[in-house]
Amino acid sequence: MSKNQNILIIGAGLCGSLLALRMAQRGFQVTLVEKRPDLRKIIQDAGRSINLALSDRGLRGLRIAGVEEAAKKLCIPMNGRMIHDKAGNTFLSPYSGRKNEYINSVSRPGLNMLLLDEAEKMPNVKIIFNHACENVDLENASAVFKEFNSDKEITISADVIFGTDGAGSAVRKNMYENHKFLFSFSQQWLGHGYKELEIPAAENNGYRTYKNALHIWPRGEDMLIALPNLDGSFTVTLFLPYENNDYCFANLTTPEMVHEYFNKEYPDVVEMIPNLSEEFFNNPIGPLGTVKCSPWNSFGKVLLLGDAAHAIVPFYGQGMNASFEDVVVFDEILEKYASEENINWNTILKEYESKRINDTDAIADLAVDNFHEMKEHTAMEIFQNKRKLETAFEAEFPEEYYSKYSLVTFKESISYSEAMKRGRAQDKAILNLLDDGKLTEEMSLKEKLELVKKETQAILHDD
Ligand code: FAD
Incomplete structure (x- = not known):
């Protein structure tokens, strides 16, 4: 050439x-x-x-x-999503059951x-x-x-x-x-915008919350996430509707309202962002589309x-x-x-x-x-049970099972479109089986996996 x-x-x-x-x-x-x-x-x-x-x-x-x-x-x-509820409780949901699979903050x-x-x-x-x-x-x-x-x-x-x-x-x-x-x-806009804030480093470049996770505060229509930086800080991103919500960018117009909102929805974050309202009003709102x-x-x-x-x-x-x-x-x-x-x-x-x-x-x-999934489902019991099951499948049968997230994020040998097709069918299969109570306590993990595979094949076949 x-x-x-x-x-x-x-x-x-x-x-x-x-x-x-x-x-x-x-x-x-x-x-x-x-x-x-x-x-x-x-x-x-x-x-x-x-x-x-x-x-x-x-x-x-x-x-x-x-x-x-x-x-x-x-x-x-x-290594996973650290989910924060309103009471300040946290739990880590690993991205994969395979130990060598994680994402990176850069x-x-x-x-x-x-x-x-x-x-x-x-x-x-x-x-x-x-x-x-x-x-x-x-x-x-x-x-x-x-x-x-x-x-x-x-x-x-x-x-x-x-x-x-x-x-x-x-x-x-x-x-x-x-x-x-x-x-x-x-061009399709989401109706939500985003704003970046910062949790500064603690003393000696320490981290104010767990370092090796992507933190999520899922709240239904709105959500906060935080990713760690090498200097001990976290970049926090607030995703919020522009309008037509109890709290939205259109009505968070004063420091009092911003504090009220954060105190109500993200009380554990308020203490970690000392200049919350200044940051909120200084940083721009970005569109999402x-x-x-x-x-x-x-x-x-x-x-x-x-x-x-x-x-x-x-x-x-x-x-x-x-x-x-x-x-x-x-x-x-x-x-x-x-x-x-x-x-x-x-x-x-x-x-x-x-x-x-x-x-x-x-x-x-x-x-x-x-x-x-992030703003609503991560907080729902059925989705948490699905993630636990998928993590167990990946840990026990690493060659046999890849969740949708793993297919998209870690399995670069298959295309995004293939990952979408397989991943969506698997999601539907597990949620249906959980909802119908067909994955029972008495079943072994292997039996559960075989049932999920069978149901997935049936869904792929029907599609
Ligand atoms: P850009 O990074 O936007 O670069 C375009 C460049 O072109 C810029 O330097 C710009 O200045 C320049 N430019 C623009 N117009 C002109 C012009 N007329 N003439 C000359 N130069 C011009 N992706 C991930 O994979 N992981 C994430 O966690 C992630 N998080 C994100 C979070 C947010 C809030 C957003 C908004 C995006 C995120 N993304 C993430 C997406 C990621 O930022 C983009 O997909 C990525 O930046 C695309 O790279 P790009 O080079 O195509 O475009």
Whole structure:
């Protein structure tokens, strides 16, 4: 494959910087352009530490680019969900019955900086910051960028362009405007927004609550979660309806109301966030939505990847993981054509899209399902019993049983769409059997597993 090709990547977030690194490792000439300043030099997001759950699919993307071990140094393992009830009682629900399966809390800027550092080490990568993409000539693979705080514009041409400019993608907007009714686009808002807060570190960088878990305070329509940071702090995210709820962003307008709400719903958290109302009013509210679109490919010259192609709600902790997996899937297709002398980008981009789109649709739908599971179901007895049973199956029969969560999060050898199909059938099977009282005390765990498998097969067959 001829490497004398110019690649333009628009957006140096998580997906764009990993893609730049991998394409450079394959020998292409890469230009990576980012709207924002270099986050390694200028503190952004008001200095708040924002973290993400990184799991096996994302780690695989980092592995193919040789940065998995470096990334792991930034990670804190989270073995399960620590559920907090209103009385302050907690219990840990492991993510898997297999001891080696856990997810990781990682700093978003930390990971992004690592990827930028590694990309920048490559002699064939040029990174340009402070330039926002304004317009893309899709047919001729060139893009116009405007420098921040100036009227200066630059135009960059390439053999192929990748739009990795996130959920509000300017590249996608160009496709939408250019292809009109031949471009399908949907954006579904959840009706909830999110706000990040912080539990600061205790003395000597100690943790004020259990370190190795993703903490959840499920309260029905609203929910609080917290993920640990290396410095002893936790990044807390409040998910709350915008309006039409007893407590919602529209009515939490005074420090008194914020304290009333937290004292009532999350009393154990109030004592851990000393500047609760200041943080609440200083930090922005972010929207939560799902973006689906197609085609991702335009004229065989421009391709959308990451959130630009498929933004999802964060409740499966898979948006970044899916974006890194995009790079893996794309890389496998490049590898397939590696021995051909001339690159046919049109073939490669189309093949990528047809291989990938069902899977990103699946994780988008699973993420919305998990929103309901986290905010409501984690607090319900039947769901807790289901999780206990699944954890026991995984511990006793590690080769035979993977829960839906494990299929999505830890079994990167199967696709998201397959994980969704199998996982949903299993969920339905166990809940039906529990509800009907068919999984009795007298049965051995093996007998229960066989019954769940049989019921799952019947459901898959009916579907
Ligand atoms: P982004 O990270 O958004 O990067 C896009 C980049 O493009 C940015 O640097 C942006 O500045 C730049 N850009 C934008 N417009 C332009 C332009 N016009 N020109 C040039 N550059 C531009 N995922 C997980 O896997 N695990 C989690 O636990 C998790 N938690 C989340 C929690 C919340 C509250 C949210 C909102 C998301 C979460 N996600 C999580 C999802 C994850 O953040 C995204 O899926 C991931 O960031 C996508 O990476 P990306 O590179 O495609 O987009």
